[in-house]
Amino acid sequence: MPALKFTNLSKTFPRAKPLFGKARAGVRAVRPMSLTVETGETLGIVGESGCGKSTLARMLVGLLEPSSGQIEIAGKALDTADPAAFGRLIQYVFQDPISSLNPRKTIRQIMETPLKQLHGMDRAERSARIGKIFASVNLRKEFLDRYPHEFSGGQAQRIGIARALAAHPKIMVLDEPVSALDVSIQAQVLNLLADLKSKFDLTYLFISHDLAVVEAVSNRVIVLYFGAVVEIGKAEDIFNSPKHPYTQLLADSAPVVGRPLKAPEQKDSELPDPLNPPKGCAFAGRCIYASDLCRSTEPELRVMGENQLAACHHPI
Amino acid sequence: MTFLRLLFRNRLAGLGAVILGIIIILVTITPLLPLPDPNATATANRFLRPFSEGHLLGTDHLGRDILARLLYGTRISLAIGLVSAFFAALFGSAIGIIAGYFGGRIDNVIMRLIDMLMAFPYILLALAIVAALGPGLMNALIAVAAVNVPFFARNIRGITVSLAGREFIDAARLAGLGHTRIILSELLPNVLPVIVIGISTTVGWMILETAGLSFLGLGSQPPNADLGSMLGEARAALITAPHTSIIPGIMIFLIVMSINLLGDGVRDALDPRLKSGALTRPRATTRVDRKGPVPQADQKGLLNIQSLETQFHVGPRIYRAVNEVSLHVSAGECLGIIGESGSGKSVTALSVMGLVASPPGVITGGAVRYDGEDLLDASYERLRQKRGNNVAYIFQDPLATLHPLYKIGDQLVEAIQSHNNTSTKEARTKALELLKSVRIPNAPERLDNYPHEMSGGMRQRVGIAMALANDPEVIIADEPTTALDVTVQAQILTLLDDLRRERGLAIIFITHDFGVVAQLCDRVAVMYAGRIVEEGQTKAVLDAPAHPYTKRLIACVPELGGGRRELAAIPGLPPVVDRLPEGCAFAARCDKAQDACHRGYIPLNGHAPRAVRCLFPEEVV
Secondary structure, eight states, rough: OEEEEEEEEEEOOOOOOOSSOOOOEEEOOOOOOOEEEOOOOOEEOOOTTTTSHHHHHHHHHTSSSOOOEEEEETTTEEEEHHHHHHHTTEEEOOOTTTTTTTTTTOOHHHHHHHHHHHOOOOHHHHHHHHHHHHHHEEEOOGGGGGGGGGGHHHHHHHHHHHHHTTTTEEEEESSSSSSSSHHHHHHHHHHHHHHHHHHHOEEEEESOOOHHHHHHOOEEEEEEEEEEEEEEHHHHHHHHHHHHHHHHHHHOOOOOTHHHHHHOOOOTTTOOHHHHHHSSOTTTGGGGTHHHHHSSSSOOEEEEEETTTESSSOOO | OOHHHHHHHSSSHHHHHHOOOOOOHHHHHHGGGGOOOOOOOOOOGOOOOOEEEEETOBBBBBBOOHHHHHHHHHHHHHHHHHHHHHHHHHHHHHHHHHHHHOHHHHHHHHHHHHHHHHHOHHHHHHHHOOOOOOOSHHHHHHHHHHHHHHHHHHHHHHHHHHTSSSSSHHHHHHOOOOHIIIIIIIIIHHHHHHHHHHHHHHHHHHHHHHHHHTTTSSOOOSSOOHHHHHHHHHHHGGGOOOOOHHHHHHHHHHHHHHHHHHHHHHHHOOOOHHTTTTTTTOOOOOOOOSSOOOOOOOOOEEEEEEEEEEEEEEETTTEEEEEEEEOOOOOOOOOEEEOOSSSSHHHHHHTTTTSOOOEEEEEEEEEEEEEEEEEEEEEOHHHHBTTTEEEEEEEHHHHHHTTTTSSSHHHHHHHHHHHOOOOOHHHHHHHHHHHHHHTTTHHHHHTTTOOGGGGGGHHHHHHHHHHHHHHHHHEESSSSSTTTTTHHHHHHHHHHHHHHHHHEEEEEEEESSSHHHHHHHHHEEEEEEEEEEEEEEEHHHSSSOOHHHHHHHHHOOOOSSOOSOOOOOOSOOOOOTSSSSSSSSGGGGGGGOOOOSSSSSOOBBBSSEEEEEEOEEEEEE
């Protein structure tokens, strides 16, 4: 049974209706997308700012009501956006560790909330469970009576992970969990996440803009562009032999030691305007392979090669 | 207790607290004092002067003892003021939190109603409420509270809106909390200080308003006295018996003044921004207080930083942010500074042009020579000439460094005109050229854009154009691409590289990304806990890192194409720079550390340009 399955999930943010004239089309942050995530898998989600990855994540944990589509977690359909119903099954780890902790609560109060609200545990049970989780994220118990501002970024992110674990979810959505951390701390947190995954039988959705990090932790990677999936593939293949020109562009843009500096595309290229989306393939304006077909018809996701899918009329 | 200490650091707040304290003690013990009945009339004794026998402050037009009436009146006025402030805060904050938290239509409807309330002059509104309810102290209280509800509602709504978007509110929802609990347990504790500040600064005002209503005869009813009605009744005898009005007037003045002084103190002590000394205006340049001798000039590079030491003095603590840092960069060269947060790389860069906020920053040693001239010795005027003109900065977040209310064309023109005496038209032509040189498409139209109308990559191009406005020789770029997407980062990096080659710019590039350093920089210096731990040609440092920190930091960074793997990590945390350990700052996290690493001073050794600060380096340099 897949851990997570969503079909035709989309989100359109409506735009305010002008005082005079007819209502305008909304902004399509996430275009209808369907995906299945297997139990125990780490699915990497990459894409640049504005590609819809955070909107997708917020829908998956129930913080945002989808405009269309169904979400199924562990075989159970979740129809309404109710974070409390989602919370027992899927949890979220935020990008900014400090701002995701209430500055006026002790760590113990923060940790107890999900146990009390989602699982109705009594005091003794809560204390035992918090002790167990804290040990597994390598945090000392005396931290429990301190306030969030007393912690470094790396420690605060461990606390954020511990809070998510406390809800006993099956799936964790990790939204740029290490991008606010220093390089030497990043690796600590990433390794911890890997340990926790096998210990608690978790499934991860790992969102990041850092391709190297995603490649290092994921089984499968999906690449988003302008609210749509443009490529899906195994982590070890997708950046080595990309099929979609956008994936290629991402892979070529990442600064790598030993590779000479060159901008892999036109210097003035820009993302398409979400208020005025282009017809056809959204990437056509930046793509060197673009043809008339690309500018008129939106490509569908098609199987290309082994276990790799791409939405492109002219795959590489 | 820190709150009280902060509060009394403000002398005026202390004075306010003392006066208010005396008044409160006096009115609390009033019933115990041997005072005549405040409402007992004795028309024979009317208008007795102060210090008359039996009447310390004299009597009023009905011969009542003014001291007794004053103290009883103050009791009433204070009580009404406090109670109405409490209710105004209670209802106003509740409205504000609900509007701010739920947003959308609820917010719109509530706030428009509040706006309508605010559109009436407050005294008219209060009069209308009292007119509808009838005169009396209780009704005056209701009127004063109602009139002040919008103040709290608007303030608290603003705070709530910014809090409701924070991630911890989302986290609370995912933890299963409903709206009521989120409001009560997540939002309220964060809003409470603001409510307290609001109350402390408005109580005085509400006492005045109550007095105003009583003065008009709409508040306390005869024969009971409050300060306002005492003034009102004494009005007729203002000329003949001035003490009857002056005494309650002085009392109102004392109460309101002391509450306001105390309220300002409370606000300053509670506001975290003011606590950290944001009220002290920073100096135009960083304070320079060099303890040791100034290093002799050596002819290295165009910009030459010699043994720079910058510290932050916060109370008794001294943060040694930059220790003995020497760097130089020549024309056409790119020097990378790499390090984690708190390593001192940004403070080093800001020290060059005296841009470290002072207080608390102090440059305590070393020299910064531009073309041989020591900038730390230079006057503010001299430094100002050089800022932008010779040495320019590019910062991480262009949204924070560009002014949000001016068009970018105007900002460029201003930057050009601050150093050149050119006409606005010429400057505008130059601005257009600059935008073209940083490859902004549709440059003529973009001149009239506001910063928020541009994407992050375009804004950073404008940031670079600003830095180039006066043809500087040196550019210091502090993490200019960290906030950008990879494809945009690649564009900005190639742009900087082109500019350096075309114009012979010297670039100091601060980053935490080895990939960026490898692609852009000729030489690199690695900083840890305020010191340079390793430097050399980029290729030499990256291929064969000599300091264990550099080696392990490089290993921490996953590289694209490596596949799925366990990442190397450095255990522990960097030291805090106000408690630097003796010896090597990295020793506590280093697996090669020996006893000698924890002792004494470890010098930077090697053959220029290669050097390493380690007793047991990985490579001989």
